[in-house]
Amino acid sequence: MSNRMVCRxxxxxxSWYTASGSQLNAQLEGWLSQAQSTAGPARAIIAPRRVFxxxxxxxxxxxRCALSPAEVYRTPLYDLRIDQKVYADLWKTGMFERMTLxxxxxxxxxxxxxxxxxxxxxxxxxxxxxxxxxxxxxSESKEQEYGxxxxxxxxxxxxxxxxxxxxxxxxxxxxxxxxxxxxxxIYRSIEHxxxxxxxxxxxxxxxxxxxxxKKYHNTICGRHPIGVLLNAVAELKxxxxxxxxxxxxxxxxxxxxxxxxxxxxxxxxxxxxx
Numbered sequence: 001m002s003n004r005m006v007c008r009x010x011x012x013x014x015s016w017y018t019a020s021g022s023q024l025n026a027q028l029e030g031w032l033s034q035a036q037s038t039a040g041p042a043r044a045i046i047a048p049r050r051v052f053x054x055x056x057x058x059x060x061x062x063x064r065c066a067l068s069p070a071e072v073y074r075t076p077l078y079d080l081r082i083d084q085k086v087y088a089d090l091w092k093t094g095m096f097e098r099m100t101l102x103x104x105x106x107x108x109x110x111x112x113x114x115x116x117x118x119x120x121x122x123x124x125x126x127x128x129x130x131x132x133x134x135x136x137x138x139s140e141s142k143e144q145e146y147g148x149x150x151x152x153x154x155x156x157x158x159x160x161x162x163x164x165x166x167x168x169x170x171x172x173x174x175x176x177x178x179x180x181x182x183x184x185x186i187y188r189s190i191e192h193x194x195x196x197x198x199x200x201x202x203x204x205x206x207x208x209x210x211x212x213x214k215k216y217h218n219t220i221c222g223r224h225p226i227g228v229l230l231n232a233v234a235e236l237k238x239x240x241x242x243x244x245x246x247x248x249x250x251x252x253x254x255x256x257x258x259x260x261x262x263x264x265x266x267x268x269x270x271x272x273x274x
Contacts, residue, residue, distance in 0.1 A: 008070035010114070017115060021076040028119040048160035050083050051117055052131040052153060054225035055109030055164035062136025065146055065228075066099040067091065073111075073130065077118040083129035086153070090133075091147060099134055107134060109164040109222070117162065137223045140210050143224060147206070147231020149259070154232045155241060157273070163229050165222020167250075169192045171262025176219045187255040187263065193218055194265050198247045199271070204237070206230035213241040233271070242274040 013019035018027065027266055057066070067087055073080045090096055111133045121128055131153075138146065153159050168178055168190050183189040197218055200208045211229055213223055220226070247269035254263045 001230050006070045006076055007072045008068060008104050008125065010074045010076060010111065012108050012111050013076050016108060016112065019076055023192060024076045024115055025119065025232050032116075032119065041110070048121075049128050049158040050086065050131055050153075051121070051128060051160045051162060051264075052133065052137050052150070053110050053113050053117070053164065054222075054228060055107065055113075056222045056225055057107065057134050057136050058109060058221065059106045060103050060216065062097070062134065063137075063138070064097055064136050064142070065093065065105075066097040066134040066136070067151055068104050068134075069098055069101050069130050070104060073114055073132065075114045075118045076272070077115060077122070077181065080114060080118060081129045083131050083252065086129075086131050090131075090149075095145065095149065095186070096133075104134075110134065112164050113164055113228065114169045135222075135228060138224045138227065140206075141229070143206065143227035144231045146228045147233075150228065151235035154229075155236055155239075161229065161271070163222060163225045165220055165226055167197070167220050167223040167265035167267050169217070169219040169262075169264050170256055172259070174186055174219055175263050176217070177259065178216060185255070185257050187252060187257065188253065189267060190263065194267065196249065198250070198267055198269070201226060201230070202245050202247065203241065204230060204245055205235055219256075236269045243271055244274070245269055245271045 009168045010019070017022050067090060071082055071084065073082065117130065154161055170190050174216060176240060180187055180192065183192045193216060197212055197220065200212050206227055209227060236243065247267055249268045250265070252263045252265050254261065256263050
């Protein structure tokens with residue numbers, strides 16, 4: 001039996017983002033310095049001990065959630081340690097699969113948050129761990145089950161949750177061309193559609209979000225991780241915890257005006273616990 005530590009390489013470094021630690025550090029410092037601070041005391045500010053990262057599965061069919069076989073996630077800045085105690089507790093529930101290292105390294109949804117996490121937490125780099133969870137194409141009842149399970153971790157102020165998701169993927173290459181001509185240009189229709197969904201997420205109502213997806217089929221890749229979060233919040237609200245969610249920014253990769261155009265939308269928001 002080998003004692004060699006299992007490490008997940010930063011497989012998208014050098015393509016999706018720079019593999020140079022110094023260059024990445026400078027880029028992150030520049031971007032983060034331009035970010036507007038949140039209005040309230042976001043969880044990240046109180047130095048979480050654990051950072052849960054929930055990302056959708058793009059490459060393998062998955063009907064449940066999966067945990068990584070790795071102990072360490074590499075980044076060009078420094079290595080991030082997976083919390084093996086929390087992993088063991090999650091594994092004991094029988095609700096999780098184990099993904100292969102290849103599946104883990106092929107997937108980008110969690111990795112794209114690692115450089116930001118490493119940079120934001122660099123002052124505490126020896127004092128925190130991560131809990132990566134790959135979220136499959138869950139049914140509504142499964143979203144509810146995982147939300148209930150993870151709600152106790154969300155309630156703990158030493159934990160921070162990151163939900164990985166883009167918003168609308170529009171265009172023929174994505175096989176999604178919903179267009180409400182009452183909104184004007186195509187990109188305006190996309191924005192209206194996205195902001196409708198964002199407004200529903202801000203209501204923290206998992207049923208309304210599911211109904212929105214059923215009606216419009218908006219191609220939000222992290223809809224299941226978002227659904228898990230909304231169900232975790234709903235569980236905590238039953239117990240009287242007061243929370244609110246606000247979107248802070250919205251952007252599109254390009255402005256679609258013709259049927260041959262395509263774009264991906266991005267939105268960022270924060271959940272604040274009072």
